[in-house]
Amino acid sequence: MSLHDQIPNNVDLSHDRRLQKALESWQPKFLDWWREMGPEGFQEKDVYLRTAVSVDKNGWADYNYVKMPDYRWGIFLTPEEGERKVGFGDMVNTDSFDEVPGEFRNSLRRLIVTQGDTEPGSVEQQRTLGSCAPSLYDMRNLFQVNVEEGRHLWAMVYLLHRFFGRDGRDEADDMLERRSGNADKPRILEAFNQPIDDWLSFFCFTMFVDRDGKFQLATLAESGFSPMRRSCRFMLTEEAHHLYVGDTGIQRVVKRSAELTRESGGDPYSLGGIPLEIVQKYINYWVTYAMDLFGGEISSNAADFFAAGLKGRYNEAKKYTEHEVNSGEYEIPVVEGGKIVNRKVPMRNAMNELLRDEYLADSVSALKRWNKIIADEGVDFELTQPNKRFHRHQGQYAGHFFNNDGDLVSEDEYKACVAAALPTKEDRDLVKSLMQQVTEPGKVANWIAPPKKGIGDKDTDFEYVKL
């Protein structure tokens, strides 16, 4: 079978010799990587997966049993009609570009590599979770997320292969060589080097870290560089499912924990549930890592990317009328002389912070829904968002000690705060002790509520993975 038959695409692969040549060398390496670093122990199982085979209405969600290494990773760009203009920055309203302008070659490559590196990173982080999946339904969702992260890697590799020549090919190869959490060759961003070896972490990751992905992709989906804009648009449709997995996953955990809290009179673990305090700690942990992913609060890179028309604001076209942003300021609390002081920053330099705030507002709405579930069970507990300054490793607040109220504290106070607000080893051991594989169709583990509906047109008791 020829390469372009194996690879569903709408980028005219059968006529693009440069792309063919690059993929002929890269695709076998990708498959080797998938076999080595993809889901452990399930490579030869039939999984009920969704595959994108074309960009039309019915083509992007084709459901069938597939063995993961045979998954048809494809390359798709969302079609666009008519002439497109650059939507923001210094070149607003000039023609958007179909090729990489030399001037932005390096910046664009860095953006794409940083985004692309996260995709295989998350697959590596999650590779052992299948062995303790709480249901076949969840197991299938895990694998769906994994193969689609793989496809997102393909989407970024397509951009590198198609537009960045030899350097692009080298970068694409490097993305298969780095390894999540490896001391020698770590993934670029720290959130993708943190272990995910229990399902609460997995749900938090897909809820909060993939949500960063959604916001990053959304800003790139505004880009003046057409192939990137169109590629990211298409990725967003898939990303929505990952967020759904995370959101409903935590929701089901919260529901079950609240039920067991009520039934046990306050000790859900005695009935095999996860205490809500621990759920809160996991949320704190992952939200703070996700906040790091947005980059420095005050960033000249962000200003450059905006000015160059490469990376816009969230919903740039829909939400804003003025797209140059040459004036206006954003107030950012910074540490100066041991105190927190509000500093006014030119709006373009505050683009990362703007996006972070959009993100936080988005995840707050989920917290509200989960809190309602807890309240409905009659349990007195409220999940909250961690403070923006607490437990940060990037940006203005990194290197300073903040408590979870956002106050500057001493190193000792900070350590106490970390012990109270982030998962301890005991917390993690407790969660892991509950992780038991459940493989009977329609059954779910005790620590999590069953899903409300199935996948595609199938019911929740469908055999999503044939073991």
Added chain:
Amino acid sequence: MQAIQSQELTAFQTSPDQYRHWNLKVDGPVARLTLNIQEEDDGPEYLLKQNSYDLFVDIELADAAQRLRFEHPEVKSLVFESGIPRVFCAGANIYMLGKSTHPFKVNFCKFTNETRLGLEDLSENSGVRTIAALNGTAAGGGYELALACDEIYLIDDGTSAVSFPEVPLLAVLPGTGGLTRLVDKRKVRRDRADIFCTVAEGLKGKRAKQWGLIDDFFPRTKWDEKIEAAAQAGAAASKRKSDWKGVALPALTPEYEGNRIRFEHVEVELDHEARSASITINGPGAKAPTNAADMHAAGAEFWALKAFRELDLALLYLRMDLPGINVVTLHTKGDVADVLRLDAALFENREDGFVREVLLNMSRVLRRLDLTAKSFYALIEPGSCFAGCLFELAVAADRSYMLVDDDEANTIALSPLNGGLLTMTHEKSRLENRFYGEPETLQAALESTGSAISGEDAEEQGLVTMALDDLDYEDEVRLAIEERASFSPDALTGMEASLRFPGAENCDSKIFGRLSAWQNWIFQRPNAVGPKGALTSYGQPTRPEFDFKRT
């Protein structure tokens, strides 16, 4: 103009217990300098993020090198590393440069260049092998620091790189010799260097090694072991003499009085109105030690060390803090015979570990003078002692005027030190440099070593610019100074820098030449520092706009 206040002068003096940005750790033959730059220390104007440096970081580095030379004869290899994760050093702080005046930028670059040349001197002449252990990205000046080392190793973690982002990001050049060292020292092929200097994020381990930008790369888990091995191997191969006890370098304690800065052996007097200053150096006196044991015992108080440390600091103040001074007259006070006696002793003991360092220090201070953008006139008057090492001042000067007195008591003299021990940046002695086209004159001058030479003979032999009798001397000198102070200081700087270094260049002299010619030009151009220039708009919301006409 107010009298000089010490707090108005740049704090060039420091010591390891006062370092804020570097940590110097000596463990047997291996020293480690760990860079951990304190972001907020240097004023509210800018934050030193990502191990980016300013003048004060470099002052500590220069001091550390000096301590290793004098206080730690046991050290035979020196490892540079970063104390913060993932970044070795991001180079000079761009916000600091953006906010600096042009003269400050030039002096900053000059000082940092001298510090790096000093590191190369430390390796080549003092036998301390230097190893850049890049345990994170080294960008711009960070990589230039590495280039000044003998060996460069880069951590192979998939992200750390070496880079020169200056051209693509800032529209300036790597300002501390980076371009020259790439092609001259490491002999990186010029087309590869061309690509490297335009890719802002630089190159990582494999390609960087292939292109000769680094010597090797190691994974994180092997890193400590490999670097330790390199440090031990460097120390084992060193020929440094360690059979002497280190000499502590206490801070110099100048006094400030009106328009004078008074050290023990050196005095600077300023005349702001005349835009001139004088530097007077008192000779060693009759009691200076003449054998190695006494020189060691004198330690930091040894004239040959202390007087030149004082001269060094005086030159730094003149450059950095006294831009209004255009002409500097050089004077000496003492007995020619005392200098000759001391020089003979220094020459005889030149292979002694401590004496060697004293002579190397002398060389560096004299090179600092060669590279100072002021007009220097040596005034050789009765009671002076322009002999041997102090005669170097007269040959370093742009001109020398000698008073011919009736009893011919005013003399100069050469010592063995003038024969090639105190070289200029381009590796010539000052006399060779002076008589570039006259080998016979040079030969004759060297043959006169040890004998006192009076004014007329000195002029005849070409050793002074002009010898004048007392009827002409005073007026001639006054006019020469006044005339000089009236010229454009820019034209003078360019003229002097062009005339001071005849003959073939080497890597060191090219670094300074390129810096003066190109970087300082670019630093003035609108594409860098205009309202829409790249340095000006760095960190600002607007992108730079260039005038694309090529000059």
